[in-house]
Amino acid sequence: MKMKRTFSALLVVLALCGVVGYSSSAYAAGDTPHPPKQDWSFSGMFGTYDKGALQRGLKVYQNVCSACHGMKHLRYRNLTALGYNENQVKNIAAQYSVTDGPNDEGEMFERTAIPSDAFVSPYPNEAAAKYANNGAYPVDLSLITKARHSGSDYVYGLLTGYSEPEHGVEVPEGKYYNKYFPGHVISMAPPLSDDIVAYDDGTPTTTEQYAKDVAHFLTWAADPYMEDRKRIGLRVIIFLLVFAGIMYAYKRQLWADLH
Amino acid sequence: MGSGQREKFDNPVVEWVDSRLPVFTLMQREYGSFPVPKNFNYFWNFGAIAGVMLVTMIVTGIVLAMQYTAHTDLAFDSVERIMRDVNFGWMLRYMHSNGASFFFIAVYIHIFRGMYYGSYKGPRELLWILGVVIFLLMMATAFIGYVLPWGQMSYWGATVITNLFSALPLVGEPIVTWLWGGFSVDNPTLNRFFALHYLLPFVIFAVVFLHVWALHICGSNNPEGIEPKSEQDTVSFHPYYTIKDSFGLLFFLVLYCLFVFFAPDYLGHPDNYIPADPLVTPAHIVPEWYFLPFYAILRAITFEIGIPFTDIVFITAKLGGVIAMFGAIALWFVMPWLDTHPVRSARYRPLYRTFFILLVIDFVALGYIGSQAADAVLFGLPLSVMGLICTAYYFAFFLVILPVLSKKEKVKTLPNSIHDAVLAKNKSHS
Known part of the structure; x- marks a missing residue:
């Protein structure tokens, strides 16, 4: 009997290892190193976003990244989640103008952006974006931390991973060496350097801090409901565990007469 | 369904419905008093x-x-x-x-x-x-x-x-x-x-x-x-x-x-958060995890079948892979006729049990191989070779091992009844 128990347990463990093993091993390939794990406030079962970091990250995005990268899945009204009130969000939106229309006369027109507008993209379309960037397309960043392996760590690694070429990698004119970019040759010039964005909360204005904050902000942008998800999830798990416990006790009692 | 004897229900509404369409009787019979080992x-x-x-x-x-x-x-x-x-x-x-x-x-x-x-x-x-x-x-x-x-x-x-x-x-x-x-x-x-x-x-x-x-x-x-032989063997x-x-x-x-x-x-796969682009092929195209064992079988066939020393090919490597992949599942259809051994449970078939556990390990290994790049290497062994070996065992299990065991395998003594087996189990526990 013991053998059979062991076998059953073994089978279940095997099956689970299979599932977990596949998904973690499936995508580790190529010679690009894994970006080192950073300490994020949103990691783990109880992790939450840091509103200060989110606001600073937005600032870095607005002042640096948004020159080339859009975030079309976000709307200005979403920024209330960063701790801004409605007036502040209105003011942020008002910094941008969008093309609207057609109006009564059939003309398209420019107007100031309002909170319900999507984040304004820097280029009208992909072709224009490529044309302005030597043929390289600055991807939309709305989902970037979900669309890359080890998302937040990757963004941080990439932004701080610029250096002189290593391991004999040939870097063509107008391209750059980056330790964590697949293939190491990246078209984006190092976007961050110390003191390029002013912070008003006393946080150090270093490249590392900018990278950390903007990665934090981009993680929120890709997964804005993470805090709700974990909060609801915790209740769901506790409910299921208690319910399962009751059913187990009931099951034992019910079956006790039979055994 | 619905014919035969029907017991009356006390609730008049239930009884009204059930006498016209015996859904309650059906549920009672199939999920209420239904005898189960x-x-x-x-x-x-x-x-x-x-x-x-x-x-x-x-x-x-x-x-x-x-x-x-x-x-x-x-x-x-x-x-x-x-x-x-x-x-x-x-x-x-x-x-x-x-x-x-x-x-x-x-x-x-x-x-x-x-x-x-x-x-x-x-x-x-x-x-x-x-x-x-x-x-x-x-x-x-x-x-x-x-x-x-x-x-x-x-x-x-x-x-x-x-x-x-x-x-x-x-x-x-x-x-x-x-x-x-x-x-x-x-x-x-x-x-x-x-x-x-x-x-x-x-x-x-x-x-x-x-x-x-x-x-x-x-x-x-x-x-x-x-x-089950008697009421002692079942519960509702x-x-x-x-x-x-x-x-x-x-x-x-x-x-x-x-x-x-x-x-x-x-x-999931991070690449699926990148919008589809027909002009950019992802570095590794990987199916969802639940398809990986079959994907490995598909990729394991890298050789052609034809007349040796000529250019005549009957089955290209691609077709061979497709046949192997669909064949791997098609074999399940005929499993009752590949394994004709009179004893069902692996508990009483030690050899079948061993080969079956190997099959499960083989299947998990195939899944791992399917998740890796086609030219990947593990412990100095090319995974493509391991994929072929695992595929071979998979097919051998169904096409060779099952029929042979059906004829040859000696079994342990079966219990007289389910009830006896349960009693014996309880004894060994206490």
Whole structure:
């Protein structure tokens, strides 16, 4: 009997290892190193976003990244989640103008952006974006931390991973060496350097801090409901565990007469 | 159904309905007093669990379909809209995407349980075959469903898998064009995939109904693999198994919800958060984890079959892979006739048990190999060679080992009855 128990347990463990093993091993390939794990406030079962970091990250995005990268899945009204009130969000939106229309006369027109507008993209379309960037397309960043392996760590690694070429990698004119970019040759010039964005909360204005904050902000942008998800999830798990416990006790009692 | 003797119900409304359409009698008979072997272990929970997952998938899927747009220009964004702007849309979508994985986990355990305890053997052959049909329909539905978000893996997965049909001689190319509704995976493909993804779950539901019907004709197998002989061997389905299944289901749902709420993208692929781009091929095109063992079998066949020393090829490597992959599942259909050994349960067939455990390990290994790049190397061994060895064992198990064991294998002494087996087990425990 013991053998059979062991076998059953073994089978279940095997099956689970299979599932977990596949998904973690499936995508580790190529010679690009894994970006080192950073300490994020949103990691783990109880992790939450840091509103200060989110606001600073937005600032870095607005002042640096948004020159080339859009975030079309976000709307200005979403920024209330960063701790801004409605007036502040209105003011942020008002910094941008969008093309609207057609109006009564059939003309398209420019107007100031309002909170319900999507984040304004820097280029009208992909072709224009490529044309302005030597043929390289600055991807939309709305989902970037979900669309890359080890998302937040990757963004941080990439932004701080610029250096002189290593391991004999040939870097063509107008391209750059980056330790964590697949293939190491990246078209984006190092976007961050110390003191390029002013912070008003006393946080150090270093490249590392900018990278950390903007990665934090981009993680929120890709997964804005993470805090709700974990909060609801915790209740769901506790409910299921208690319910399962009751059913187990009931099951034992019910079956006790039979055994 | 419905004919024969009927007991009167006390409740007048129930009685009024039941005398005209005996649904209450049916439920009472099939799920109330239905006699079930009393020695099930927890592996027997997974049929019920799979059923619940199917319903979960249909319910979340219908609500998602109300918000989804099946157009190449809009599909990706419409999924993001569900994630961001639809009330609890993120929860629905994560329940659906992880639900597919957990449906497959339940069904794989259910299938391998059936193999271990000989549930495919007579008189349950048709029950087993209907189960394999369900599995095939699930694979089709899951594959098509993964295409709908129209990310990079959706697009390239669809391209690779539909292209498999081009390996068929003569009719291959026209079939692929017909499947696509054009000359590449494009809007007509996405549109028909959506239509089929809505249709197939209901087909699955219908076949599940037949599967359960067939189960209730011949009754459940059990870990001893012997038929119940007296009332001592069975208990009524309710409350004994309704309660046990509830506990098993709730425990399973805990694992499922851990993924839904705490690691919702873990089983997915990051590339599918990049919108589909026909001009950029991802570095590795990997199917979802539940297809990996079969994907490994597909890729294991890298040689042609023809007349040696000539250029004549009967079966190209690609066609060989396709035949092997579909053959790997097709073998399940004939399993009741490949294994004709009179004893069902592996508990009493030590050799079968050993070879079966090896098969499970082999299957998991194939899954691992399927997840890796085609030219990957593990401990100095090229994985392509290991893939071929594992594929060979897989086929040898069904085509050689089962028939040989059917004739040769000596068995341990079977218990007289299920009741005796349970008594013996309790004795050894105390």
